[in-house]
Amino acid sequence: MVDDGAGEGEGEGWLGVDLGTQSVRVLLVTADGTVLGRGSAPLTGRRNGARHEQDPLRWWAALCEASRAALGSAPPGLPVGGLAVCGTSGTVLLTDGSGRPVSPALMYDDARAKTEAARARHAGLAVQDTWALPKALWLLGEYGGSSLRLTHQPDLIVSRLTGEPPPADSSHALKTGYDVEGDRWPAASLAELGVPDGLFPGVVRPGTRLGEVVPAAADATGIPAGTPVLAGMTDGCAAQIASGALRPGAWNSVLGTTLVLKGAARDPVRDPTGVVYNHRAPDGTWLPGGASSVGAGALAAHFPEADPAAMDARAGAFEPSRAIAYPLVSPGERFPFRAPEAVPLVLGDPTGDADLWAALLQGVGFAERLCLDYLHHLGAPLDGPLTFTGGGARSPYWNQLRADILGRPARVPEQTEPALGMAALAAYGVRGAGALADVTARMVRVRTVVDPRPGRTAVFAEPYARLVDALRDRGWLPGPVAAHAHSRLNRDTSAS
Known part of the structure; x- marks a missing residue:
């Protein structure tokens, strides 16, 4: 992505809105990937143990601030072709008949509904606790x-923009139990759970036109009245769109506080354990993936005051580290295996802070490899390009280390904000022709490609195998999955 400012392709702008955990971000971008404006506004929440809530009314106030900032630097008179909104997956609230909140918003990681999750699984629905x-x-x-x-x-945001409560998009509805293959709510299971009629909204495919910005919303946000509003997707899917990983066999590895892998496939990837689940792409293809509890958050937990670049420079002396880590950010694992009892793991004694830092970096890379090995075990296509995004991808050293461990090249795009993915989805939905992958191919620009260094993948094979065995011996990783990982030790993770 080029620097903000005017450039070629300014004939029409597309707005992407990302309702994140810590902020609302808005991006105004042209069809050729030129960023014309961006804005953000902070969000705060309430955390206490398993509880994580936000005031949903603050989302609207933050959007108004962020959208005015994004549009304020646009060329005068620039038409806005459309907009789409993404949010954190699994964040919900209750509203009344007119769309006004009657409860706080329970955020994506609020964990107070474990009993209810067990009831849902007993009713035959493969849901996770959060x-x-x-x-x-x-x-x-x-x-x-x-x-x-x-x-x-x-x-909630779309209802404010268009003036009426909208149907949900199937991407956000997935974790509410929506059957994306059958395009229906599981009526019998929901009735067994006592869900009243009318509680759940209608559902449409992402990219569907939901309405247009009404004058009152235009006055508040600065978005021109009449701007089409398109159904969005979850933030993880939005980041995948922004990465350009939409053709079958392509994967996007998002390394932030935790690790998320999302790919593209012609058919759903079947996983009887529910660890891997499938979103439906706007064009009817499938976006399989899963979310791990391993990630960069473990670095902040161990080294809250560290300079990451300085620690990266020191970690290069420890390849491989004397210690082997499975760096869970919090207890419990969701992908590449489900183990609510799993805890952070460090095998061996690091020689010092730099060695421990190296072990954590390598541990995330090992978890990433195990995710890909598990996807291969399920029959997922892995032969397309791999893309690194998320905050962790800002570290050149870590990108190189991960490519070495995985044994395959990785692309690092210039711009990977989920808001960019929503701008691309809006353009796709309004134009109604071609493939979403073609739209993103014009918008997304690759900054660099990281190739694995010769011979380095073999250096990490033995510690990776030891970690796999440790996870198996603790009863967290199923034996057949561990055996499959061992069978691929000397192959890169894209191999069939």
Whole structure:
């Protein structure tokens, strides 16, 4: 992505809105990838143990601030072709019939609905404890009443923009139990769980036109009245769109506080354990993936005052580290295996801070490799390009280390904000022709390609195998998955 400012392709601008955990971000971009404006506004929440809430009304106030900042630097008179909104996956609240909040928003990682999740699984629904469906049941118990509607994070913003409560997009509805293959809510299971009729919204495919910006919303946000509003996707899918990893076999590895892998496939990737789940792409293809609890958050937990660049420079002397880590950010693992009892793991004694830092970096790379090995075990296509995004991708050393461990090249795009993915989705939805991958191919620009260094993948094979065995011996990693990982020790992770 080029620097902000005017450039070629300014004939029309596309707005992407990202409702994040810590901020709302808005990006105005042209079809050729020129950024014309950006804006952000902070968000705060309430955390206490398993509880994580936000005030949903603050989302609208932050959007108004961020959108005015993004549009303020655009060329005068620039038409806005459309917009789409992404939110954190699994964040929900209850609203009344007119769309006003009647509960706080339970954020994506609020973990108070474990009992309800167990009930949902007993009813035959493959949900995880922090998914939206268990939270919906929990909210009903706390705030239940008549004429309530379950609302996903972007739905609230869209209702303000268009003046009426919208249908949900199938991407956000997935974790509320929506059957994306059958395009329907699982009525029998929901009835067994006591979900009242009318609680869940209608559902449409991402990229569907939901309405247009009404004058009152235009006055508040600065977005021109009449701007088309398109159904969005979750923030993880938005980041995948922004990475350009949309053709079958392509994968995007998002390394932030935790690690998320999302890929593209012609058919769903079947996983009876529910560890890997599938979003439906706007064009009807599939976006399989999973979210791990391993990630860069472990670095901040161990070294809250560290200079990452300085520590990276020192870590190069420890390849491989004397210690082997599985650096969970918090207890419990979700991908590449489900183990609620899993805890952070360090095998061996590092010689000092630099060695421990190296072990954590390598441990994330090992977890990433195990995720890809597990996807291969399930039959997922892995022969396309791999892209690194997220905050961790800002580290050149870590990018090189990960490519070495995985034994395959990785692309690092110039711009990977989820808001860019929503701008691309808006352009796709309004134009209604071609493939989303073609739209992103014009918008997304690769900054660099990181190739694995000759011979380095073999250096990490033995410590990776030891970690796999340790995870298996603790009962966290299934034996067949461990055996499959061992069978691929001397192959790169794209090999069939």
